[in-house]
Amino acid sequence: MLDPEAVEAFLLVAELQSFTKAAGALNTTQAAISLRLRRLEEGLGQRLLERTPRHVRLTVAGAHFLQPAKDYMASGRRAAAIFAQTPARLSIGITHHLVGPNLPKLLSRMNERETGVTLHLRTAGTRELLDRYDAGDLDAVIILRYDESRRDGEFLTEERFGWFAAPDFIIPDEAPLPLAIQAEPCNLRAMALKTLDSGSIAWREAFVGTGAISVSAAAEAGLAVALLAYKAAPSQLVDISEKTKLPPLPKRDIVLVSSVTGERAASVLRRLVLAFQAL
Known part of the structure; x- marks a missing residue:
């Protein structure tokens, strides 16, 4: 046996x-x-x-x-x-800045081995996810750390960002840089604008959306350049940072904040975290 x-x-x-x-x-x-x-x-x-x-x-x-x-x-x-108890519940939030085409691969890591756990997944901005976690609506959140205002949480990995565009996208020489960007308040929006302003690069809003998926779609359509995390960038886009005069972007820590209890839910969370780190 x-x-x-x-x-x-x-x-x-x-x-x-x-x-x-x-x-x-x-x-x-x-x-x-x-x-x-x-x-x-x-x-x-x-x-x-x-x-x-x-x-x-x-x-x-x-x-x-x-x-x-x-x-x-x-x-x-x-x-x-057959004799299992009531299914365990795991409610987890992931910042929408990190959710892209790899989400099915991420979720598949728990599919083959875990039963009896119902996964509730929410994607939103970092501030909203933390508020929901503090209110008890979420058991764990995976977020980007932007400042020192909140130091709880487990460091998972460091995320890189780039200026992504369609392969055939041409940056205009004289006109302001067209951006696919998220609406205020958004930490990635603030990062993009602060970085461009520090390099004295003129810009304009060509598309305003919510989350990496929407701004990625605008970039794929050839409408603009999008600031994206590497984990969320579709393979159809290319990072044009090196071949353009666009300034480099800072890195950010990805952290897990969790209050998960129960062996089954904790096991699912550990595997999701490992899969997330491997993306």
Whole structure:
């Protein structure tokens, strides 16, 4: 019989390509993950993973075992769900500046392994999400930190920003720079205008929308240049920062503020965070 914990460890290491990240997702240690995998490989009589100081890769046997392992775990969850308690609820907010075409990939990370957790997702501006979190409407929020006014939260990663436009977009030589931008109050709007003003670059509003999705669409349509986080920028757009005279943009910390309790909800949140960091 296969050990479900060992199979789950194998699937996580294969997906995240990291023993460290897999250990974080399962709230355990690298040593424990290594032990589970060694026992799994000994039981199967096959080496499933190749591990080097820089890479973790599936062997041929590991690649063949991957889908059966997923099916095995799914069957176990369906069997256990017969006697499951009321589904847990996880209400999470993500700043709309970071939500782009990678959202389906982000959500798919919880789809294969987690049952019994209903995910409520809200996207909005940082200030609104924090207000809703403080009011108890959200269990956790993933936001951009713009200043030192609020220091609670766990640092996840640092986000880069760029000036994005359609590949064939031509910046006018004399006319003001057309911008796809969000309405006030918006921290990214303030960042864009402050950066352009510091470089003495004239600009005009060509499109005003809400969230990265809307301003990205305007940039894809060739209407304007959009300031976007790299995590939210569609692949159809290109960062024109290096080949233009547009000034560089500052980086911002991405942080998690959470009050999640309960093992199932916390497990889903950990995996979403790991997937978010990997985008």
